[in-house]
Amino acid sequence: MSNDVEKLKDIEAKIDNLSEDIDSQSTDLESIKDNTSDTNTELVSQGTVIDLIKLNSDDLNTEIVDQGSTLNNIKTEQDNIGLTIDDIKTEQTDQGKTLDNIETEQTAQGLTLENIETEQTNQGLSLDNIETEQELQGTTLDNIKTAQTDGNQISKIQDSNGSPLVADTTTGAISTISYPHKEIHDGTHYNYQCYEALLKQGVRDFLIITPATAKLAHMTIGITNSAGVVSIELREAATYSATGVLANSRNRNRIFPDNNTTLIYDSPTITGIGNSLQCSSLGAGKNKPGGESRDNEEIVLDSDTVYLLRITELNVEATRIDWTFDWYEHTNA
Secondary structure (H helix, E strand, C coil), X not given: XXXXXXXXXXXXXXXXXXXXXXXXXXXXXXXXXXXXXXXXXXXXXXXXXXHXXXXXXXXXXXXXXXXXXXXXXXXXXXXXXXXXXXXXXXXXXXHCCCHHHHHHHHHXXXXXXXXXXXXXXXXXXXXXXXXXHHHHHCCXXXXXXXXXXXXXXXXXXXXXXXXXXXXXXXXXXXXXXXXXXXXXXXXXXXXXXXXXXXXXXXXXXXXXXXCCXXXXXXEEEEEEECCCCEEEEEEECCEEEECCEECCCEECCCCCCCCCCCEEEECCEEEECCEEEEEXXXXXXXXXXCCCCHHHHCEECCCCCEEEEXXXXXXXXXXXXXXXXXXXXXXXX
């Protein structure tokens, strides 16, 4: 009997232990349930975030698509008007119009503002300098007006030597001389003049020989006939066996030497009369060129050439002839 009681107590103790285990396992189960609920809640929250991210991603994709369309439109517009950056740079390069090229070109031409101002300063071309120069030369507007009205017509125009040109005190006209006259002043104008009796049917020849240089003779020839009738011929490329007597040519400015390079010879021996340039006849008391101007009579002789002037009495009567060879020697610029 006592054994049965002991056994029963053991069984009750085991039942109590089992109940405690069951209670403990129930507590663990509740904890597991709670954790499961939290996990589900977290998953729901994360799902919401994921949905939001998806929405934002869709919006961003839409914006990118819109911007891509805009970019394509811009590129299309650029293609239509040919204004891509590369095209603009290429066009600038083709025209040499890059900023560097423009500045380089300005520098090469000395056209920078600083260079222009420096050049003006170096040349004394500032407005102040010009006005000062006018005052020093007495060419202010007031001075010019005064000079025009006070009868003192001294010109402020200067020649190549810096000497003022003088104007007439009555008319105000500037005194000038012709170019041949200037050559007299320069000592390069020459003359050979003389006279001689010429028998009936007589012939008088003169050679004109020019040098083989660039200095050319600008010549006029004057002939006067006192009686009968004479013919006058000027011929080019004549030939001779003897030159005759060298004429006594003179410099028309007597402070210069008689250094003419075109030479005239009297009474040469002619072997070929050459080609005719001019021919005319003179009656008694007539002269050539008469009243005609030098502009109508001057002839520029070729260099290194022989000219023949022949005067012939045409079987009328003996006469006397006067001749004048007048020329200046000039080298073309």
